[in-house]
Amino acid sequence: MHHCVTVNGSSLLFCEVIPRSTYGWCPGERYCSDSQGFTAQRDLVDARPRSYNGRRTPSRYRALLRMRKAKRRPVESSNRATDSPDTLFSKIDAQKTAVKRSSSSAATIVWLRGRGDLRIHDNPLLLQAQRLNEPLFIMFTWSSADADKNYGFGEAQRVFLFSAVDALNRALNMRFQQVIHYVRLSDDAGLEEYLQLFHFLEASLSARTLLMARRYEPPLLQLDMELECTLTKQRKWKVYTHNMHLLHEPWTVAYDGDATSSAGHFGTLLPFWQAWQRNADLPPEPAAAPSTLPPAAALERCEPRTPACCEKPPPLAGDAFVDRTTRCAPFQFVTSLVETGLHPVRPGTKRWDTVLLGSWAVDEERVRAFLRDFLEHRLPLYEKNKSRADLEVVSRLSPYLALGMLSAREVFHATRAASRRLAASKRSKTFERRLIWRDLAYWTLYMFPEAVTTPIRxxxxxxxxxxxxxxxxxxxxxxxxxxxxxxxxxxxxxxxxxxxxxxxxxxxxxxxxxxxxxxxxxxxxxxxxxxxxxxxxxxxxxxxxxxxxxxxxxxxxxxxxxxxxxxxxxxxxxxxxxxxxxxxxxxxxxxxxxxxxxxxxxxxxxxxxxxxxxxxxxAARKQSQAAVLEMRSRSMPQFFNADGYDRIRVPVLKAVSLPHERFQQTATADNTVWRHVFTRREFREAPFATHLPHETEACDRQEAQLLPKDSTRAMQGKSDAQAAA
Ligand SMILES: Cc1cc2nc3c(=O)[nH]c(=O)nc-3n(C[C@H](O)[C@H](O)[C@H](O)COP(=O)(O)OP(=O)(O)OC[C@H]3O[C@@H](n4cnc5c(N)ncnc54)[C@H](O)[C@@H]3O)c2cc1C
Incomplete structure (x- = not known):
């Protein structure tokens, strides 16, 4: 169910999804079993004075919750390794006014992770925070787990991410007098640690509302859903997740191989594009930047990892995820982005990052100017010259889209508008297709969650x-x-x-x-x-x-x-x-x-x-070709159809509006079918396992029911990678 909001008079700017608890379903129900216990416990927590880990704090950090005065000088960027905690907090303190916390001043947390969310324009998290109008706490977390070799940020991208977060921090500060609070998590941070962090924010800021962008990498999606579930069911948080990254999310596109399309083979761009167009309206128009943000909620601070801060974690009876007797909280609020450990270049080692960064803009205004420049000067040349490496014609927007410094929806609509102003001969079909190709990549990963490590065939x-x-x-x-x-x-x-x-x-x-x-x-x-x-x-x-x-x-x-x-x-x-x-x-x-x-x-x-x-x-090519043929000759026959096309198992799922609902579907039914996929002629024509045992015949029957008789033939020889490339 969607709750749609009209902003600025008439236009529909974005839709928000209502909090998940309404759906009454969570993955991993084990996290949701004792919500009664947690409710009682939360009341206990609320009764205590708040500070780091529920303890009273040293007098110099005494005020419990601080808000900014409406007009004051921007706070200097906190992203400097040289700022000691004392200097930094006294700087911030000098510009804040303490306010008494009451239940009505519960804070809203905006949690940034660098997956599609590092911008001010077309940012549903900030717009929702503006409407909620509660003290706002913007947070960026980092753990070595975020640099996971399969699903995390790579080394080069970490350099860029570092600069992008820093630039966003400065922009938020200049524009809204907000700073991003940096949290360093332990190396293997998982669900429990995040829960501790949110528990801490709940205790310290009375926070009960969390806003975050959806992530799509399978383990991250799973983690986010479990976290959301636990917070909403056990701790009565309101958790709002938003699509900040894609034109359409994978679970909203019903595509399991189009029985009527002869546009191309299953999983290639053109049939997906057709399904994408058929299943959903155009992506929503991008929203403007918020005009204002609510005042900042500030944390009572104590020196991280000192006995005063963590000798005694909060005594929460029945709280399974906090080690109450011995441990300091595994997370630390640090005073500079450097201290999070995000930057991959260690002090004293060679600065390979400087050249890398030299080619790219990092602040949002320059990135947006870069988009405008592309639309004005290079889009008209794109269709003809997109394959020319010696000309600078392509958009070079991919680094910004990857981190969400630019909204894909904004690029999509801005390109359409710019194309309309061009003569027909200068318009580019390919550019828009490439943005949809991006959605196809996410759909593929969603349908085949192992695709990062394991062959889909x-x-x-x-x-x-x-x-x-x-x-x-x-x-x-x-x-x-x-x-x-x-x-x-x-x-x-x-x-x-x-x-x-x-x-x-x-x-x-x-x-x-x-x-x-x-x-x-x-x-x-x-x-x-x-x-x-x-x-x-x-x-x-x-x-x-x-x-x-x-x-x-x-x-x-x-x-x-x-x-x-x-x-x-x-x-x-x-x-x-x-x-x-x-x-x-x-x-x-x-x-x-x-x-x-x-x-x-x-x-x-x-x-x-x-x-x-x-x-x-x-000769080299013949060798690699022979390796494929050899593998095909000893594979089980059900992996090929009668014409020699490779065959894979594909989940058949309905389009739904939320990832949870899709998970429900997969959890309840063995809903996969065999589908043949495009296979080069040189492989199809060589001998492959052709005898048709019982199982292979069943596969053929299953596929025949889904495809019209002549469509296999019609599609033979077509691979549409080139169509978009
Ligand atoms: C082996 C290989 C690995 C790649 N890895 C990545 C990657 O990690 N990240 C990445 O963004 N792109 C990747 N691409 C796709 C493509 O090369 C880049 O998106 C493109 O070169 C970025 O330049 P651009 O922004 O000027 O693209 P443009 O041609 O201007 O296209 C505009 C946007 O469309 C999207 N797009 C373009 N091509 C593709 C594609 N093939 N699939 C999905 N979306 C696309 C990108 O977001 C891109 O920014 C990879 C391509 C290959 C062949």
């Missing part, structure tokens, strides 16, 4: 790969001897970004020519991309690795593709200055250059620039 798990670490290292470092691949990998290392077609060329090279498992590519991108997006990265690597819902119907040749993506050679010259003097004829194939040309360009192969790590691309 499960039989491909047994394929043999090349394990040579020297080849992998050469690819990672950009020293394969193929200029377009090396230029891309060096751009990635230095700036955290590459254009799409160069990413595809690099991925294709790793999988098709080096025959190295795509998971190594995914992990390297995870570590080095500034625009890391768990869902997109997984989808693209699965597709490149031939194990995804789509399978690229092409292999990208590193020399011939370079001639179309970088015809002037400017891209290679920029990232490989050692080749800059080579003439165009040889810039993408220095091994073909006569010795005289190499020497007058100052190039010595094997010394100034590497020799090719594999010289016979044709």
């Amino acid at each position: 499960s039989h491909y798990a047994s394929q043999e790969w090349n394990e040579d670490p020297r080849l992998l290292a050469a690819w990672q470092r950009g020293s394969t001897g193929y200029p377009i691949i090396d230029a891309g990998m060096r751009q990635l290392w230095q700036t955290g970004w590459m254009p799409q077609n160069i990413r595809m060329a690099a991925a294709s090279f790793l999988v098709e020519y080096l025959n190295i498992h795509w998971i190594h590519g995914l992990q390297w991108f995870h570590r080095t991309l500034i625009d890391l997006d768990i869902a997109i990265n997984a989808m693209m690597w699965q597709n490149a690795g031939r194990t995804g819902l789509d399978m690229w119907n092409f292999v990208i040749h590193p020399e011939t593709s370079a001639r179309s993506s970088d015809p002037t050679g400017a891209y290679v010259r920029k990232w490989l200055p050692e080749l800059a003097q080579l003439p165009n004829a040889y810039i993408h194939a220095p091994w073909k250059a006569p010795e005289s040309v190499l020497s007058s360009a100052g190039v010595q192969l094997g010394a100034t620039y590497p020799q090719r790590i594999i010289a016979d691309l044709g």
